[in-house]
Each structure stands twice: as structure tokens, then as C-alpha cells.
Amino acid sequence: MHLLEVENLSVAFSSDGRLLPVLDGVSLELEAGRTLGLVGESGCGKSLTALAVMGLLPRPQARVTAGSVRLEGRDLLRLSDRVLRALRGSRMAMIFQEPTTSLNPVLSIGDQLVEVIRHHQRVGPAEARERALEILARVRVSEPARRLSQYPHELSGGLRQRVMIAMALVNHPALLIADEPTTALDVTIQAQILELIRALQAGTGTAVLLITHDLGVVAETAHEVAVMYAGRIVERAPVDALFADPQHPYTIGLMGSIPRLDRRVDRLAVIPGAVPAPAAWGPACRFADRCPLAIARCRAERPALRPVAAGHLVACHRAPIEARVAA
Amino acid sequence: MSPVLLEARGLRRHYPIGRGLWLGRRGRLLRAVDGVDLEVRRGETLAVVGESGCGKSTLARLLLRLERPDAGTLRLDGIDLASLPERRLRPLRRRLQIVFQDPYASLNPRLSVAALVAEPLLVHGQGGAAERRARVGELLALVGLRPALADRFPHELSGGQRQRVAIARALATGPELLVADEPISALDVSVQAQVLNLLADLRARLGLALVLVTHDLAVVRHMADRVAVMYLGKIVERAPAEALLSAPRHPYSRALLAAVPRPDPARAGSRRILEGELPSPVDPPSGCRFRTRCPFAVAECARLEPPLEETVPGHAVACLRAAELPPPEPPSAAPPPAALARRLALLEAARDNPAAEC
Numbered sequence: 001m002h003l004l005e006v007e008n009l010s011v012a013f014s015s016d017g018r019l020l021p022v023l024d025g026v027s028l029e030l031e032a033g034r035t036l037g038l039v040g041e042s043g044c045g046k047s048l049t050a051l052a053v054m055g056l057l058p059r060p061q062a063r064v065t066a067g068s069v070r071l072e073g074r075d076l077l078r079l080s081d082r083v084l085r086a087l088r089g090s091r092m093a094m095i096f097q098e099p100t101t102s103l104n105p106v107l108s109i110g111d112q113l114v115e116v117i118r119h120h121q122r123v124g125p126a127e128a129r130e131r132a133l134e135i136l137a138r139v140r141v142s143e144p145a146r147r148l149s150q151y152p153h154e155l156s157g158g159l160r161q162r163v164m165i166a167m168a169l170v171n172h173p174a175l176l177i178a179d180e181p182t183t184a185l186d187v188t189i190q191a192q193i194l195e196l197i198r199a200l201q202a203g204t205g206t207a208v209l210l211i212t213h214d215l216g217v218v219a220e221t222a223h224e225v226a227v228m229y230a231g232r233i234v235e236r237a238p239v240d241a242l243f244a245d246p247q248h249p250y251t252i253g254l255m256g257s258i259p260r261l262d263r264r265v266d267r268l269a270v271i272p273g274a275v276p277a278p279a280a281w282g283p284a285c286r287f288a289d290r291c292p293l294a295i296a297r298c299r300a301e302r303p304a305l306r307p308v309a310a311g312h313l314v315a316c317h318r319a320p321i322e323a324r325v326a327a
Numbered sequence: 328m329s330p331v332l333l334e335a336r337g338l339r340r341h342y343p344i345g346r347g348l349w350l351g352r353r354g355r356l357l358r359a360v361d362g363v364d365l366e367v368r369r370g371e372t373l374a375v376v377g378e379s380g381c382g383k384s385t386l387a388r389l390l391l392r393l394e395r396p397d398a399g400t401l402r403l404d405g406i407d408l409a410s411l412p413e414r415r416l417r418p419l420r421r422r423l424q425i426v427f428q429d430p431y432a433s434l435n436p437r438l439s440v441a442a443l444v445a446e447p448l449l450v451h452g453q454g455g456a457a458e459r460r461a462r463v464g465e466l467l468a469l470v471g472l473r474p475a476l477a478d479r480f481p482h483e484l485s486g487g488q489r490q491r492v493a494i495a496r497a498l499a500t501g502p503e504l505l506v507a508d509e510p511i512s513a514l515d516v517s518v519q520a521q522v523l524n525l526l527a528d529l530r531a532r533l534g535l536a537l538v539l540v541t542h543d544l545a546v547v548r549h550m551a552d553r554v555a556v557m558y559l560g561k562i563v564e565r566a567p568a569e570a571l572l573s574a575p576r577h578p579y580s581r582a583l584l585a586a587v588p589r590p591d592p593a594r595a596g597s598r599r600i601l602e603g604e605l606p607s608p609v610d611p612p613s614g615c616r617f618r619t620r621c622p623f624a625v626a627e628c629a630r631l632e633p634p635l636e637e638t639v640p641g642h643a644v645a646c647l648r649a650a651e652l653p654p655p656e657p658p659s660a661a662p663p664p665a666a667l668a669r670r671l672a673l674l675e676a677a678r679d680n681p682a683a684e685c
Contacts, residue, residue: 041515156604186378187542188601191586195600213516216588239592244664249674256671257520259549261572261587263663267527268520268549269671272678274485275515292677321670325677 002029003207009067024231035208037222044228046211050177055084090120093168097180099160103152110148120171135166158189179211227251230286237312247314249291293318333367337399359385361560372537374547377557387506387540391423421451421500428509430489434481441477447499466495487518508540556580559616566642576644578621
């Protein structure tokens with residue numbers, strides 16, 4: 001049994017009386033102590049995947065149309081709101097890109113932490129305060145006692161993100177979902193936060209689902225990676241395999257299009273065009289219009305996610321690339 | 328080396344803050360830019376790098392004289408823009424233009440693409456209606472937009488297209504200097520490369536000087552000839568891009584470089600991490616402003632403000648200990664994955680020859 005098992009998950013938004021698919025048959029697994037990087041550009045469905053797992057899809061517009069989400073063996077999609085609420089914040093927790101929007105501006109850090117602790121643990125206020133102090137120290141917030149009485153606006157972005165992480169981890173969740181946790185932070189602070197998440201994970205065995213658009217962050221943080229495009233996973237692999245042996249033309253294009261620190265190239269590779277909007281998603285390969293390798297089959301038939309090597313799955317009719325494409 | 332186009336000396340911009348009616352906290356200043364010397368040469372790409380709050384965007388606005396500096400000089404071909412009244416500045420503005428970070432915010436949503444691109448021409452009284460129309464067509468072609476987009480409105484365009492419109496608009500008056508303030512930060516990853524390539528092409532084609540304000544050192548490596556690294560309102564290091572990225576001398580430049588996550592899993596977990604956070608620019612540390620986070624700081628760093636001094640011609644560092652610091656770790660020279668390079672070439676070839684169906 002996997003700690004987290006998402007199987008064939010599909011989500012649709014209702015818009016003007018019709019259903020617009022936004023997630024289309026997403027499957028992934030995650031084990032305790034591991035980090036899965038979910039990579040893709042805005043609109044690819046990576047955040048929606050996370051919200052679906054958490055049971056936080058916007059209602060009533062969004063709804064799960066197929067699939068299952070199992071955490072520690074329980075199908076989350078079949079649980080009542082009350083049970084789900086009890087799991088959120090205890091067995092699974094989520095941190096977001098912008099901590100200011102997730103922290104309550106009118107409650108002190110201490111009050112918010114104590115609330116989260118007492119909602120899930122049978123402890124008195126004094127004991128909860130002790131635990132709040134303890135977790136702030138563990139996420140290396142300086143002067144934790146003073147922070148308890150401070151408000152979110154009094155903290156820097158980096159400190160706010162640490163407080164968010166403290167709040168997410170205080171009840172020892174089995175799964176932490178981190179949605180672009182460092183995107184709003186400066187690069188030196190980003191490095192601190194990523195290191196913190198790594199260190200906490202090593203200590204607690206929490207599984208991390210890391211959502212990001214940054215291939216550098218993935219390379220340095222994740223054990224496995226799933227690349228998403230237009231509502232689907234197009235490639236999945238252990239992190240080393242993905243970077244050493246990228247197979248999907250989208251993954252290859254993405255890697256070629258980022259400027260690199262270690263070498264200068266004359267021109268960046270470019271993926272022509274732009275990400276299609278959900279209304280324009282077809283049943284076949286959704287990358288075909290931007291793909292130089294596309295053939296008639298790509299526009300007619302959906303490519304299944306299939307293995308090209310052990311643990312390395314690709315949804316492309318043209319993979320493995322050297323074998324199928326004559327140079 | 329090409330001649331100097333714009334030269335800043337001792338440029339300073341402080342913002343008064345906290346001056347409420349009753350608070351009475353007079354005299355508190357946010358030192359956004361605090362004594363910057365910098366020149367921009369014709370045709371070069373100069374990157375200004377730093378984290379949020381370092382003053383890089385304020386510096387960009389000062390270089391264009393969108394802000395009036397509190398002190399210092401700013402010479403464009405010998406004319407000091409710092410002290411020039413607005414009336415006399417106006418004709419010079421067509422020579423200095425800017426592209427902002429967020430094309431969703433910088434374009435008037437009620438104007439069509441054609442009107443947006445023609446607006447600077449109108450403002451500067453360049454050409455009649457027919458000429459302007461022709462020029463708009465030229466500019467759209469220059470930035471790679473189809474003529475059919477001229478009648479569209481910003482909300483009908485993708486982020487990349489909007490940024491192209493913003494660039495066309497900035498180029499309308501034929502500037503010699505283009506400032507791009509985080510021009511790709513608001514764009515999707517796959518579109519960022521398109522805009523970077525476009526900026527590089529335009530710079531080469533039009534002989535523009537480009538000042539690229541960015542937090543992203545990989546973008547610097549890709550684009551810049553020279554780099555200025557800023558920390559709390561000051562330049563801490565100024566050097567040719569290659570020298571700065573392969574052998575950074577200032578401890579802050581080193582830390583910044585080390586913190587960048589790289590798309591190379593072999594390197595995971597090996598970076599050294601800078602402790603602490605940026606101090607407030609309202610109350611910067613005495614002496615060297617970086618000393619509170621600097622692993623090499625000594626007592627002297629709190630007393631003396633290090634001047635920005637050239638140690639090697641063209642390479643200036645503001646650090647008392649620059650000469651005695653251990654050499655920086657050489658950047659990891661891991662070869663790029665062969666498969667990626669090979670497959671990128673394959674995609675490229677297929678793009679040039681789309682008939683290769685099988």
C-alpha cells in the first residue's frame with residue numbers, strides 16, 4: 001500500500017452549463033519519507049491535483065468526475081466533510097505560495113498555532129502553548145516566545161513561511177503538500193526554506209508533494225518527478241532519470257528553454273506558442289500543436305502513460321525518442 | 328570598449344517614511360539607493376542583480392529619470408539629467424525607455440495593440456497618422472507579432488504576446504537605452520525563453536544598450552556583458568558577467584550564486600546556505616551592510632564602509648577583506664546530460680523540417 005495513491009483522477013469545472021475538464025486521468029503514488037515534485041506551468045492542473053487530494057476543490061463549480069484518492073488506505077473522496085476536516089491539519093496538511101493569504105491577519109501567531117493544535121489534539125491551553133513554542137523552534141524561527149504574540153504582518157516573508165510550515169507540521173501529518181512554497185521568496189531565503197523542509201522530512205518521515213514550476217527546485221528537492229501538461233501527467237520518473245534522460249518533447253523543451261548558470265548557450269531552445277486553455281483541450285495529445293515531432297497519430301489518439309524504462313513513464317507516441325524518430 | 332551612453336555618479340534616492348500627522352517620527356528615511364556609481368555603454372547588456380528591497384528597481388527608475396535623485400549626477404552624452412527640469416527632459420525621454428515586469432498591469436486595457444504601440448509616437452509628436460500606422464506595422468513585425476493582432480485588446484493576448492506589445496511600445500521612439508525590469512518574471516516558463524531570445528535579438532539588431540534588472544543569475548549568464556550586484560541600496564560588486572559568475576569576489580555575490588537551485592539532481596543538498604534575512608533599508612547596519620549575514624565579517628567591517636574599488640581592471644568589489652578571502656569554490660562543471668542536448672537538436676531539426684512524418 002502506498003501512503004498516497006491517486007488513481008485516474010479527473011476533475012471538471014462547470015461553466016455556462018457545461019463541464020470543462022481541468023484534470024484528466026491523473027495517477028500518482030507517494031511513499032513515506034519521499035518527495036514527489038509535481039512540475040508544470042500555470043493552468044496545467046498541478047495545484048488542482050493538490051486541492052483535490054485535500055478535499056479543497058472550489059465548490060460547487062469544481063467536481064471530481066472520476067478516480068480515487070487514497071491516503072493511508074482510505075478513499076478520501078468517499079469521506080464525509082466532518083471526517084475530512086479531521087484529517088486535514090492532522091494526517092495531511094498544505095502550505096501555499098503566499099503565506100499572507102493563508103494566515104489570519106487578526107490573530108496572533110500563538111493564537112493560530114494553539115487553535116490548530118487544540119482542534120486536533122486533546123490538550124489544555126498551557127500544553128498547546130508549549131507545543132507551539134516547540135514547533136516554532138523546530139522550524140528555526142528566531143525568538144519563538146516573542147513570535148507567539150506577534151501578528152503575521154509583523155514578520156518577514158521568510159518568517160511567515162516558516163510559521164506556515166510550523167502550523168502544517170505541528171500535528172505530525174503523514175503528507176505535506178507544498179504548493180510553490182518558495183516562489184514568493186528571495187533566492188537566499190528560498191534556499192533556507194527548502195533546506196528546512198528537507199531536514200524536517202528526514203526527521204519525521206513526512207511524505208512531501210512539492211508543486212513547483214521551477215526545475216531547479218525540483219532537481220534539488222524531489223526524489224521523483226511528475227511533469228504535467230494541460231491537465232495530464234506527461235512524464236514520470238525518478239529525479240535522476242528525468243534530468244539525464246528526458247523523454248517527452250515537452251519535458252525536453254522545458255529543460256532546453258531555461259537559462260543555465262553553469263553554461264551559456266547562444267540561443268535558448270523555444271517551445272513555440274503558448275499553453276492551451278482548457279476549452280481548447282482535445283482528446284488526443286494536447287502538446288501536439290507545439291510539438292515538432294507530432295505525427296498524424298498524435299492528433300488522433302491519446303498517448304497512454306507507458307514505461308520506457310524501470311519507473312520511467314512517458315505519455316508520447318514518439319517515445320522512446322531515438323528509437324522512433326529518425327535523426 | 329564602446330563609448331559611455333549613460334553615466335551615474337553618487338546616485339541617491341531616499342524616501343521619507345512614517346511621517347504621520349500624529350506619529351511625529353520625523354526624519355526616518357528608507358535608503359533605497361544610497362550612492363551608486365554606474366555607467367552604461369552603448370550596445371552593451373548590463374544586468375543589475377539583487378534580491379527584493381535591494382534598490383534595483385529604484386535604480387532603474389533613476390537611470391530613466393522617472394524618479395529625481397536626491398543627490399548625484401546622471402549624464403546622458405554629457406547632459407546632467409538629474410538637475411534638468413521636466414520641460415527639457417521630455418525630448419530626451421524618447422532615447423530612454425522601459426519594459427516593466429507585469430504586462431498585465433502595464434498595458435491600458437482599453438487601448439488596442441495598435442493604439443498602445445502608437446501612443447509613444449503621438450506623445451513625442453513623431454510622424455503623421457499614415458506614418459504612425461506604418462511604423463506600428465514595422466514594430467509589430469520587429470517583436471514577432473502578426474499584423475492581425477493590431478486590432479486586438481490586451482485581454483485577448485497571451486502573457487508572452489502582451490510582453491511583446493510592451494517591448495514594441497518601448498521601441499517605438501527609437502531609444503538608445505532600454506531598461507527591462509524583471510521582464511520575464513510574470514511569464515510562464517516556456518514563454519520566458521521566447522522573450523529573452525527576443526530581447527537579445529533586438530539588442531543586437533538595433534544596437535541598443537540594455538539594462539536588465541533581475542533577481543535571476545541564470546538569466547544574467549545568458550544575457551549580460553556586465554553585472555552590478557546590489558545589496559541594501561549599494562553596489563557591492565561590479566564586473567564582467569563571466570568573471571562575476573565564475574569567480575565572484577564579494578561574499579554576498581558568492582552566497583547569491585550558491586543559493587540558486589540548479590536543474591542538476593547530482594548537486595542536491597550540496598549548497599551552502601546564507602543565514603538570516605535582509606536587514607531593513609530604513610536602518611541599515613553600520614559599516615558594511617552585509618556584515619550581519621557575512622561568514623567572513625570581522626570587527627572592522629562594522630566600523631568602516633568599504634568603498635567599491637577596482638581590484639582588477641573592470642572588476643570592482645566593496646569588501647574590506649576581498650583580497651584575503653579564500654578563492655570561491657569553482658562552479659560545478661558537470662557536463663550537460665548528453666541525451667538532453669541530442670534530443671533538443673532532434674526537436675530543432677524536426678522543426679526546421681516538419682515534413683519528416685513517418
